[in-house]
Amino acid sequence: MSHAADESQDQAQQVAPWADEQTRQHLQVLVESVATLAGFEQSAITLRRSHDFLILVAAGVPDGFAGTRVPLSAMQAEMDRADDWGAWKFVHHDHVSAEVLPYSHIPDVVPLDLTDAWHPLDMLFAPLHDDDGVLRGLLSVDSPRNGRLPGPQQLEVLTQYAGVARTLVLLALEREDLTERVRIADEARQIVRRALGEPSLDLVLEACRAAVASCFDAAGMWLTAFHGDGVNTTTSYALGGGEAPPFSEIDDVVIALAHRYWDDQYVAHFSYAHSEHPGLPAAGADSLLAFLDRIGIGSVLFVPLGAGPECLGFLVLTRVSDTPAWTPLEREAALDIGRDLGRAVANARQLDRERAVADRLRKLDTYRMEMVNTLGHELRTPLFSMTANLELLDVGALGLEDRRSVAAAERGADRMRAVIEDLLTMAQVADPEREFVPDPVDLRRVLLEVAEECHHAAAAKSQDCTIVTPDEPVLVAGSADELHRMLANLAGNAIKYSPEGAVIDVRLERMDGDVRVSFIDPGIGISERDQGHLFREFFRSTNPDALARPGTGLGLAIVDRIVRRHSGHVEVSSELGRGTTVAVTLPAHDPDDVSPAGPPSS
Incomplete structure (x- = not known):
């Protein structure tokens, strides 16, 4: 077993985060038992990672040794030159490579003067393989208490410990992998749910498909959405890209399955080894297997999508082979994601209708x-x-x-x-295609022009119009002609629906970045029922007194359209028989956004 040298402790010394701390503690108990009961001063368990070996737990060594990472090449060199001692490998100190020495600590021990004496540079370790023969870790021991190489009886004890260590390491790695899959599956669900805010199904999938494929260790995925009236759309994603396969070839088989499986809330793991499923006849299974062979897929997870009682499509996750198999956890997580994507399909259908x-x-x-x-x-x-x-x-x-x-x-x-x-x-x-390019308009000047034009109509009824405005220009951004028409319509209504000799008040004022113009008349007023329809085209009041006066029913509708085109709003306050106040609020012109049209127009 290599001891960490002082100069190597600047490397990654932190133990890899294990969600299953209990399993790591079991491994710690194991290495302590090996050191105590097998007659060695030190022992350790090392895990193989992607690019190096990680010393996970250790006993009888200085603090900081657990967490040391040793290059893959250094450990591989020692394993290649090791002698085979059954379940264990022994590297004589004369054969230790220089590559591993920088990661080693030489204990201050003088070897015994015996032919079977243990040397401080000797190495003894047991490779721990999984069921497929893949090296997953090492159990190593060092510094025997008797100072001698282990004999047959001691090796037998060590071999028993190597078997226990293999079981615990594989269990630990399996639980670590399961914990990671749970974490990723949860993250994928969160990503899918966040993606549901996208305005279309394509954007939902674009936002989450890579995470979904990664979560399930899938080579790719495809999703078919049912839009009603026999219209279906399919979108796909594959790691590395590539041309989309002709998924429609198997629609006659999988569409029927999707409806049944949504009713049953059933997720199908389909491959050569798992080709029998409810509702899937042998001929359908054969056609699916032939299709998967052609596109280079060995295993799929078939997930129905829906919302409420309605099936809205299906999701297919793909793997190149049937190893690893789809776990019950993955099937449950996939069904959960299927429900979320079903809501996305339902939302997309509703948006399409709207x-x-x-x-x-x-x-x-x-x-x-x-x-x-x-x-x-x-x-x-x-x-x-x-x-x-x-x-x-x-x-x-x-x-x-x-x-x-x-x-x-x-x-x-x-x-x-x-x-x-x-x-x-x-x-x-009202023409949405008509271009609207606002200019700075002096609303005060426009209002005074309207008042002058309406003077004769008011004088004919002996009415008095009082106008209150600021002394300086009041600028808004818009069309002078349209604003003139809007004010003229409001003034005309106030005069028309007010009695002989009435006083009509008109006020123009600035209010917190807005401009407000109000027409206040003591006229016949508007009923609460009619106020809800005032801005509807061709609406005429139900009040017989109002109907007796000529009008087209378009005046206020025109006012409303013009005000909205100018990003403003109209408010009406009225009581039948007591008069009406109509107030228009428009954004004040921003002097920093001057139109190229030049100075204010009237």
């Missing part, structure tokens, strides 16, 4: 806007002809009844013109 509905609504809305736009432009031509002919009439030469008829026709033409203009405005502001 996207399809949204797409149909967008197309319908676009068609409606195109129809309204076309209808508005087509109506303009006959309306122009009608109004032109009315203007050519010599009204003064007509009788009283004829003059009344002409006046009625002119009022009808004016109403039709208003409807057409509102239709075209609605089509314009």
Whole structure:
């Protein structure tokens, strides 16, 4: 057994983390028993790792020896030159290689003057192999108490201890591997659950497939999702990439199995050695085995996916051979992941339906806007002809009844013109394809222009409009024309639905990075029931007093569309018979985001 030299203790000295501390303690008891009962001062158990040997536990040696890592090449050189002593290997001190000496400590012991004396550089160890003949570790002893090489009786005792050490080491490694698989499986489940937030099934799989394959020590995986109406999609992943196999060749077999296995919550380990499963006829098993042979797969874990009672697909994890076999733990973990991925398939199906509905609504809305736009432009031509002919009439030469008829026709033409203009405005502001490039707009100037334009309508009803605004410009980002139309509609409503002699208050103010404009009138008010429909196109109030006044039912719908295009919102506060307050809030213009259009426009 090699003792750690002072200069080698700067290497990795920490014992490898073992989740199963109890097993490591059992190994510690074993090496202490070997040292005590087999007549040696020191003993140790060394595990073979990927690139070196790790001294896991030791007895009768200085602190720090356990945890030492010895290069694979150094230990392999000693094993190659060792003498075969049955279960044990002996390296005479004359044959010890220089490569292992840097990792050794030479005890301060003088050999006996005997032919069978033990030399401080002598090595005695028992290789510990698994059932497949793979070297998994070493049991080593050093410094016999009698100072002599072990005889037949002592070797027999050592051989018994080597058998116990092999059992314990293989058990420890198996439990270590199982613990690691549990850890990875849990991590994979967590990754899958975090990935469920992705907006599509492809992105869910992209976010978790490598972790799932690694968790199950799989060469790859494929997943088939059922989308309804006989439509299925398959996505695959393989370590190292490569072209996806023609999975559809076996769909007629595996799709039926997926539905049955989801009902039974059954996971199938399928290979040549495990080809008999519920619901799988011999002919189906043969076709599956032939398919797996063609794609170079020796074993699969077939996992149904679903949500609630509905089967939504299946997941297949692949291995090149049937070794190692799929464990009950892996089957349970795979079914758990199958449930999570089933929810992902269900979410993807729902999102697909919602996207399809949204797409149909967008197309319908676009068609409606195109129809309204076309209808508005087509109506303009006959309306122009009608109004032109009315203007050519010599009204003064007509009788009283004829003059009344002409006046009625002119009022009808004016109403039709208003409807057409509102239709075209609605089509314009509701068009999602229409580009919207906001400019800095002085909302104060726009409001004062609207007030001037509405003065005659208010004066005709002896109404007084009071306007309160800041003295300096109030900038918002948007379209001056659209904002003018929005304010004009609100002002027109306040005047129309307020009584003779009413006072209408209009206020423009800044509020914490926003701009707010309010129209407060003492008019007929709006019922609570009607307030929920105010911004719906062509909505007319159920109040007979409101219905008696002309309107297209598009004014507030246009206001709402314009405000939303400008990233704002509209609030309405009203009580039937007591008046209405309509307030529009818009983001104030950011001076650091000046449009290339230049100074504020009106």
